Amino acid sequence: MERLINIDNGGTLTDIVVGSGTDFTFTKTLTTPVDLSQCLFDAMTKASAQLFGEADLAGLLHSTRHIRYSSTQGTNALVERKGPLIGLITDDPQLVNALRASEETAELWVDLIGARIEVVSPDGTPEELARELVAGINRLTTAGAERLVVAAASLEREHLYKRTMLKNFPRHLLGSVPILFSREFAADTSRTRQVWSGILNSFLHPTVERFLYSAEHRLRAYKVKNPLLIYRNDGASSRVAKSVALKTYSSGPRGGLEGTRALAEAYGLANVLMIDVGGTTTDVGAVHDSTIAVDRRGSIQGVDISYEMSDVRSTGVGGSSIIAVRDGEITVGPESVGAAPGPACFGFGGTQATITDVNLLLGVLDPETYLEGEMALDAERSRAVITRTVAEPLGINLEEALILMEDTYSRRLAHAFADLVDPAGDTTVAAFGGGGPMSACGAARLADVRHVLVPRLAAVFSAYGISFSDIAQSYESDVTGLGAAAIDAAKQRMEASAARDMFQEGHDLSECDLEWTSITEGEAEILALKAVFRLPHPTFDGSLPAENSVAVASGTRQVRSSASQVDTVSVYRLDDQEPGAAASGPAIVEGPFFTARVPAGWRLNISAAGDLLLTDTHGHQHQ
Template sequence: MERLINIDNGGTLTDIVVGSGADFTFTKTLTTPVDLSQCLFDAMSKASEQLFGHADLAGLLHSTRHIRYSSTQGTNALVERKGPLIGLITDDPSLADTLRGLEDRGGLFDDLVGVRVAVVSPDGTPEDLAGALVAEINRLTTAGAERLVIAAGSADREQLYKRAMLRNFPRHLLGSVPILFSRDFAADTSRTRQIWSGILNSFLHPTVERFLYSAEHRLREYKVRNPLLIYRNDGASSRVAKSVALKTYSSGPRGGLEGTRALAEAYGLPHVLMIDVGGTTTDVGEVTDSLITVDRRGSIQGVAISYEMSNVHSFGVGGSSVIAVRDGAITIGPESVGAAPGPACFGFGGTQATITDVNLLLGVLDPDTYLNGELALDAERSRSVITRTIAEPLGISLEEALVRMEGTYSARLAEAFAPLVSPDGDTTLAAFGGGGPMNACTAARTAGVGQVLVPRLAAVFSAYGISFSDIAQSYETPVTGCTVEEIDVARRTMTANASRDMFQEGHDLAECDLEWSTIHEDGTEILTLTAIFRLPHPHLEGGVPGATSAAVPAGTRRVRSSATQVDSVAVYRLDDQQPGATAPGPAIVEGPFFTARVPLGWNLTVSTAGDLVLTDTL
C-alpha cells in the first residue's frame, strides 16, 4: 500500500505522521521560520530514517501517494498581527464603520486596515473615476498598503474599477501590490462577509504563499508524481493552486477535531472537548454525539466570513507564549517566542519566560528526555530568565514565582474551554499537542471536568487527524425563483466545473462521489455540490480492559508542588505499560514526544489502544 504523509506545521514545532494501512510512523522537528519548507523536508527526512533505518528522503517520497499539509502560520499571524498592511477601496463612505461594527471584539479592522481606506465617488465620468483611482491608490501605497481590497457597491462598478486600474497601472507596474476584488473572491449572499473574507485572505495570503510554492519547487526536484495537498479548515484537502489562504486558517485544529471525533466514536464518549496546545496558541473544539459542530459561514476572531468552518477557537496561550509581569500581575501571551529564539531553556538566545521553562524548573520535564532526548534543555537559562523577568519584578522567590506562573497558565488554559463544559457532567477533555498533557489535569479540575483523555499520538495528533481527510472541491449557485430548466443548467455548469477541478486534482469525476444539497440562507435558495475523491482512512480502537494491573514505574522525579514542597513522584513510560495498567497521582507519564502531569487526586489508566485515561477522584 502506498504511504500517505500528513504534516502539521506549528509556530514552534512541525509534526509528521506517515501512514500505510494500520501502521504509523511519526516524529517532530523544530519549525524553521526563515524558510518553512526546510522544516517540512527535515521532518520527512527524519521519518524516512525511522522507516528505513537510514535517511532516505527520495525513497520515502517515491513510495508516497500524497503529502497533506496544514499550518498554524496563518492563525499565528493573525493572533500576533504579523502580516501585510491592507488598503481598502470602496464607493461607500460608511463601509469602514459598518465593518468595525460587525466585530465581536473591537480592533481587528483597525489592526489590519486602519485609516488606509479610500472612498471613490460613484459619480462622474470614466476619466474622473480613473483620476480618482490613481490618486487614491498612490495615497494608499504611500501610506504603506501592501495589498488592496476592492469593495464596490455593485459587480458592474467593480469591473469598471478593474478596467480603469489596468489601464492606468499595467500589471508589471502594480504587480508588487496584489489586488483582490471582493465579489470575485467568494460566492455569498452577504456583502459584508465577502468583504471581510477578502480582507482576511489578503492578510493571510503572503504568510503561506512563499513557502508553499517553495516546497512544491523542492518536491519537483525529487520528481514527485503527486502534488502537495493543502489540508483545509473544512476538513478536506486540495492542491496548492486550487486552495485559498483563508481556508488554511485553523486547518491544523480541524485535523485535531477530526481525530477527536474518531476518539469519541472509539470510546463511546457523548461530549468531548479538544485542547490542542501548541507553541503559540491553544485551539479548542467540540464533538457532541460524534458530530463536529460546523458553521455554514464561519467566523474568525468574531468576524463572519463566506466559507464554512468548524467551530474551533484559538487562544493566545501555548508552550512558547511569553509569561511576563504587567502592572504587578503575571500575564500569558498572546506574544510568543516561537521556535526562534524559542523558550529560554532551548538555548537559542531566548530571553523571555514560557511555561516550558516553568515546567522544566518545577521538575515536570526531564532536561535529557525532552522531544525524546533530541533537544537537551538548559535549566540555568530558565532560572536566570524567570528570576529576572518574574521573581524580581514581583519581589518574590523563584520558587513562589514558578508556582504562581503555573497557576496563572492553568487558569488561562481553563478559561479557553470552560464555557463549553456540559452541565450534565459528561464532558471528557481530549488533551494533545506538545503542551496539552502537561497542564491538562489542573486546567480540567478548574473547569469542572473529571476525565482527561491523552491519545498515545498526542504530540502529533492534529497531523494524525489529517488522515481522515479526502480530496474535495465545493460549489454553490443561488437558484431562488429559477425554473426547472434553469436549475438543470446550473447543475450541468457546476458538474462541469467539478469535472475540470477534480481533473486538475488528478482524478476523473467518475471516480468521485458527488454530494448535492439545497440550503436556504438569508431568504435565498442555494444549490450546493461537493465532489469528493475518497482516500484510505485509519481505524481507532477504544475502551479500557476489564482487568487492571499496577503500572510499572521507570523511576522517580522530584516535582515541586508548592513554593515550599518538593515531592518524589513516580515516572511511567507509556509505551512500557500493558493495557489496563493503572496508578494513582501524583505521577509523571512520559509518552512519545510528550510529558503528562498527573496531580494528586487523579488516577491514570492505559487503554486498550495505549492511550492515557486520567480520572479525577476528588
C-alpha cells in the same frame, strides 16, 4: 497501501506524521522561517530515517500517495501585518463605512487599506468608465497598492470593470497588479462579509503562495508524480493551484478537531473538548455526538467572512507564556517568550518565567529527556529567574512560588474551557500539543471534568488529524425565489464547476461523492454542493482490554506536590506499556515528545491503541 504524509508547520516546530493504515511514524523539526520549504524537507528526511533506518527522502517520496500540508504562516502574517498593501475600487460610496463599522473592522481597515480607496461613478459611457478606472488604478498604485480588490454594485458591473481593466492593463505587462473581483471570489448574501473575504485573501495570498510554490518546485526535482495538497480550515484538502489563501487560515486547529472527532468515535465519547496547548496559546474546540462545532460564516480577528470556520477559540496561555507578578498578583500571559529567547531553562537568554521552568523545578520534567533528549534544560537558570521575578516580589520562598505559579496556571487553563463542559453528561478533555498532557489533569479537576484522554500522538496531534481529510471542493448558489427550471440550471452549473475542478485535482467526477444541501440564511435560500474524492483514513482500536495488568515503571522521580512536600513518584514510559496496563497517581508518564503528569487521586489506563486514559477517582471532593 501507499503512504500519506501529513505536515503541520508551526511558528516554532514543524510536525510530521507518515501513515499507512494503522502504522504511523512521526517526528518534529525546527521551523525555518526564512525558507519554509526547508523545514518541510527536513521533516520528511528525518521521518525517512525513522522508517528505513537511514535517511532516504527519495524512497519516502516515491512510496507516498500524497503530501498534505498545513501552515500557520497565513495566520502569523495577518497577526504581524506582514503582507501587501491593498487598494479598493468600488462604485458604492456607502460600502466603505459599512466595511469599517465596528472597532475590529476599523482597526484592520487602517492596517490593510488605509486611504487607498477609489470610488468610481456608477454611471457613464464605457469610454468615461475606462478613463476613470485607469486614472483610479494609477492613483492607487502610486499610493503603494500592490493588489487591488474590486467591489462593484453587481456582478455585471464587476464583469464590465474586468473587461475594461484587462484591455487597459493586460496581464502580460511588467508590473501588472493582481486584481480580485469580490463577487467572483465568494458566494454570500452579505456584501461586507464578501468584500472583507476578498481583502483578507488578497493580503494572505502572496505569503502563502510563495512558500507553497517553492515547495512544489523542490518536489519536482524528485520527480514526485502526485501534487502537494493544502489542508484547509474546512477540514478538506486540495491542490495548491485549486486553493484560496483564506482557507489556509487557522487550518491547524481544524486538524486537531478532526483528530478529536476520531478519538470520540473510537472511544464512544459523546462530549469531548479539544485542549491543544502550544507555546503561546491554547486552542479549545468541542466535538458533540461526533460533530465538530463550526461557524458557517466564520470570523478572523473579529471580522466576519464568507467561509466556514471551525468554532475554535485561542487563549493566551501556553508553555512559553510569561508568568509574572503584577500589583502583588501572579499573572499568566498573554505575552509569551516564544521560541527565542524561550523559557529561561532553554539557555537562550530568556529572563522571564514560564510553566516550563516551573515544571522543571517541580520535578515533572527531566532535564535530560525533554523532547526525546534533543534539548537539555538548565534548572539553575529557571531557579534564578523565578526567584527574581516571582518569589522575591511576593516575599515568599522559591518552593511557595512554584506551587502558586502552578496553581495560577492551572486555573487560567481551566478557565479556557470550563464554560464548555456539559453539566448534563460526562465530558472528556482530549489534551495534546506540547504542554497539554503536563497540565490537563490539574485544570480538568478545577473545571469538574473527571476524564482526560492523552493520545499517543499528542505531540503531533494536529498533523495526525490531517489524516482524516479528503480531496474536496465546495460551491454555493443563491436560489431565492427561483422556479424549478432555474434551480435545475443552477445545479447543472455547479456540477459543471465541480467536474472541472475535480478533473484538475486529478479525479473524474464519477469517482467523487456529491453532497447536496439546502441552507436557509435569513430570507435567502442557498443551494450548496460539496464534491469529495475519498482518501484512505487511519483506523485505530479505541477499546480497553478486558483485564488490567500492572503498568511497568522505568524509574522514579522526585516531584514537589506542595511547598513543604516532595513525593517519590513512579515514571512510566508510554511505549513500554502493554494494552490494559494500569497504575495510580501520583505518577509521570513519558510519551513520545511529551510528559504527562498524573496527580494523586487519578488512575491511568493504556488503551489498545496505546493512548493514555486518565480518570479522577476522587471526583468532586477535590473541587
